[in-house]
Every structure is written in structure tokens, then in C-alpha cells.
Amino acid sequence: GAVVSQHPSWVICKSGTSVKIECRSLDFQATTMFWYRQFPKQSLMLMATSNEGSKATYEQGVEKDKFLINHASLTLSTLTVTSAHPEDSSFYICSARRTLLYEQYFGPGTRLTVT
């Protein structure tokens, strides 16, 4: 089966610092990766869509300068939360779509806590 990993699984950082989250497709190539944010007891909210080798497409209301997304290869996308604030604390989930097929495979998520 298709496996998507995320690293780290949880991270605590101080307000004002930046943190990078990695999303990898382990056994398939993914031309498209998606980044979601999930608040407690709420649904997944799409933040941005990332295509390999091109700039990410951000959803309305998501600050592109704050949430930097890089999709440098067919198996890796990164999300960097810059100048993190406590309100950025959340569960961040990535998913990857196989080339030419639609189904999205989800990573296990990364819990970010900003103190």
C-alpha cells in the first residue's frame, strides 16, 4: 500500500521561532501533496496544495509568508511555520496523491504546540 510519513510527529516550540514539518511519500511518487490543519474536534481544513517543482496554491485566508511550503521532489514536501505564535498550535496533516491516480493518502499528522 501507499504510505505517507510525517516528521516530526509532535513538536513544541517557543513563540517567534520557526518549525519545519516534513511529509514524505515512502513508496510512490506524488506530484501533488496537500497540507491540512485540524483544530480539536473540528474537520480538516485545506491550507494549500503543493505541486512538485512549482509554487504552492494557498487557500483563502492562509498566509503564504507564514506557512512556507516547498515541494522539491516527487516524494517530499515541507511546511515551515515561520515566527510561530500560540494560535498556530494545531494538528497539521499532509496527504499525497499518486501520479495519474486520484486517491489521497494521508500522513499521521504532526502536533505543533507553540508556547
Added chain:
Amino acid sequence: AQRVTQPEKLLSVFKGAPVELKCNYSYSGSPELFWYVQYSRQRLQLLLRHISRESIKGFTADLNKGETSFHLKKPFAQEEDSAMYYCALKETGANNLFFGTGTRLTVIP
């Protein structure tokens, strides 16, 4: 506007009882609809999609365009069905999924 609505946040049924998780969508085109499931401490995974017309783990879902619904059903619930269920919509030509708020199903032994 909320594209996918799951009216029940919580649903409890007894083992062996039928279960139906409701999903309604708002989209004027031809949607692709999916059900995703998240078991405790596991990642989100695809359960089924309407275009496949398949039954997975005893679950089925029929797209009703007249009622704009895609309810998930199972005739006899099992304890291992306890999980969080998300309905998701993909619009024609779109790259991404829109998720509902999810329903937490608890099957009581």
C-alpha cells in the same frame, strides 16, 4: 459556504444494529464523493468512493443527487467500526477534497 455537511457529531449504536451516517453536500456540478475513516490513533484512510460502487467492511454509500446526499450505511454494526468518519467532496476539475466536520461513531458492545 459549507460544501459538505455531516449533521451528527456523535452517533452511538448497539453492536448488531444498523447504522447510518449522514452526509449532505452542496455542489451544482457532478461531484465525486468519498468516505474516509480514522480509527483511534491511526491516520485518515479512504473507506469508499461513490464511483466504485463497492462495499468495504460491510459499508455502502449511495449518491443521491436529488437529495444531494451520500449517506454511509451498514446493516450490522461491529465494535471495530467505532471510529471517526469523514465525508469528502471533490468538485469537477478540482485538485483537492472538501471535508465535512466528521461523525464519531461508537458501537456499544
